Amino acid sequence: MPLLTSNYKPVFYFKNGFVSTVYSGLARRVSLAQERERITLSDGDFLDLDWSYSESKTNKLIILLHGLEGHSKRPYMTGAAKLFNKNGVDAVCVNFRGCSEETNLNYYSYHSGETKDLETVIKHAISTKNYSEIYLKGISLGGNVVLKYVGEGNDVPNEVKAVISISVPCDLNGSCKELHKVKNKLFHDRFLKDLVNHLKTKQKLYSNELSLEEVNSIKTLLDFDNVYTSKAHGFKDALEYYEKSSCLQFLPNIKIPSLIINALNDSFLSAECYPVKEAKTNHNLFLEMPNHGGHVGFIDKNNIYYNEKRALEFTKTMLKR
Missing domain, CATH: 3.40.50.1820 (Alpha/Beta hydrolase fold, catalytic domain)
Incomplete structure (x- = not known):
């Protein structure tokens, strides 16, 4: 079209x-x-x-x-x-x-x-x-x-x-790279704060699946997807998640x-x-x-x-x- x-x-x-x-x-x-x-x-x-x-x-x-x-x-x-x-x-x-x-x-x-x-x-x-x-x-x-x-x-x-x-x-991989650039630091940090706060609540319910140390290791959105999103949803890592999920x-x-x-x-x-x-x-x-x-x-x-x-x-x- x-x-x-x-x-x-x-x-x-x-x-x-x-x-x-x-x-x-x-x-x-x-x-x-x-x-x-x-x-x-x-x-x-x-x-x-x-x-x-x-x-x-x-x-x-x-x-x-x-x-x-x-x-x-x-x-x-x-x-x-x-x-x-x-x-x-x-x-x-x-x-x-x-x-x-x-x-x-x-x-x-x-x-x-x-x-x-x-x-x-x-x-x-x-x-x-x-x-x-x-x-x-x-x-x-x-x-x-x-x-x-x-x-x-x-x-x-x-x-x-x-x-x-x-x-x-x-x-998703391209967008992730953009979000990690200095120009988007304000947005990156806001997303990350909300995601990690929610994950801390979930960690208390599923301590056998995810340790507090793993949650505390998350410093970037890429880290979040490597530690939680990919593993929780059956992907090897964040890159595989991005690859298979991009529209x-x-x-x-x-x-x-x-x-x-x-x-x-x-x-x-x-x-x-x-x-x-x-x-x-x-x-x-x-x-x-x-x-x-x-x-x-x-x-x-x-x-x-x-x-x-x-x-x-x-x-x-x-x-x-």
């Missing part, structure tokens, strides 16, 4: 990627009423889902997946849910395992390539809620998850009509209309995270690369972000194909 020309033009002070990223993460506020549902997974663990609804009865649903150490109430989740609700679409904001203010029950939790829980949510929405049109939207890590899900050979239900992915680290390799197989919006000034993304070749050779893959937006910082008018408007536009356009 030809690459899409972006119309995103923020005011001058949000053209800086660092400023737009930090502002969106710390200053944005979105008010949205949500109803929580807890579902039990096949391995005995649980997922917490936060639902919000259109004013009128609808058969349409958007499933939203957050980024690393995010949760269902982050503004980039609730902002999209609110906009879709106002346009006749129900929304469910998924909390990955251990991300809803309660440690999950198993030693393993979630990671960039884990798609089985998403599959469970989709089946739950179809079987118990009777939705016949479902859209998937993932942010950052969640974007990698949804693209991998629709490209890795799953039997994707016919009800899934479109996919939108924002600020996607399509190549980039699965993009040529995508058969459902899928939009990727990755800003060119996103400091988290390496050159490999802009899948130009893959978009040019797959008519179902649409790639938009705005000059601005940072990492999930597509600030626009009336507290409705550009990527949220584009997601709504894309779902409407794809249904007319």
